[in-house]
Amino acid sequence: MNAPLPAAVQFDIHGLAKAIVDAQASDALPCQLSLPQWSVLGGFMQPFPLSAGQILIEQGARDGTVYFIEKGTLSAYSEDEGVTTPMTMVGPGTVLGEGTFFTRQRRRSTVKACTPCKIWCLTPLRFKDLAARHSPIALELTVAMGSVMAKRLSIAPKKVAVT
Numbered sequence: 001m002n003a004p005l006p007a008a009v010q011f012d013i014h015g016l017a018k019a020i021v022d023a024q025a026s027d028a029l030p031c032q033l034s035l036p037q038w039s040v041l042g043g044f045m046q047p048f049p050l051s052a053g054q055i056l057i058e059q060g061a062r063d064g065t066v067y068f069i070e071k072g073t074l075s076a077y078s079e080d081e082g083v084t085t086p087m088t089m090v091g092p093g094t095v096l097g098e099g100t101f102f103t104r105q106r107r108r109s110t111v112k113a114c115t116p117c118k119i120w121c122l123t124p125l126r127f128k129d130l131a132a133r134h135s136p137i138a139l140e141l142t143v144a145m146g147s148v149m150a151k152r153l154s155i156a157p158k159k160v161a162v163t
Contacts (some may be wrong), residue, residue: 061107067130094148
């Protein structure tokens, strides 16, 4: 997660906003923020690239960070007694980690980048600061992430994507 940014990778929060607006996945983030609100939110988020094969989330971790995918594809899988079970694939315009973000429980699966990715993360501490300073943005984000989590929990193959 703390990999240095290669010179060729440029981040702009409006790229994430566009990915979310353009997303066609059933579990896409239905976030209704204006461009100025996205700019505010971007100040609370940390952008970083992932290389293909790099792990974003480890099963069993207690990290409550939520991740927003601007570009790339990631796979979620579970590991039990040495057996790896593929679960689902997620792509641009979706969010990962919303389950742990809300519940503070251990991560239920491991998530690895299948392709080079552009990811934005929001820690619980930064979200708390966002909520104190810009509550309408925090509320919209909470409702949108809750909607994604509800959709994933209602679709059996996507249930494991609630990390």
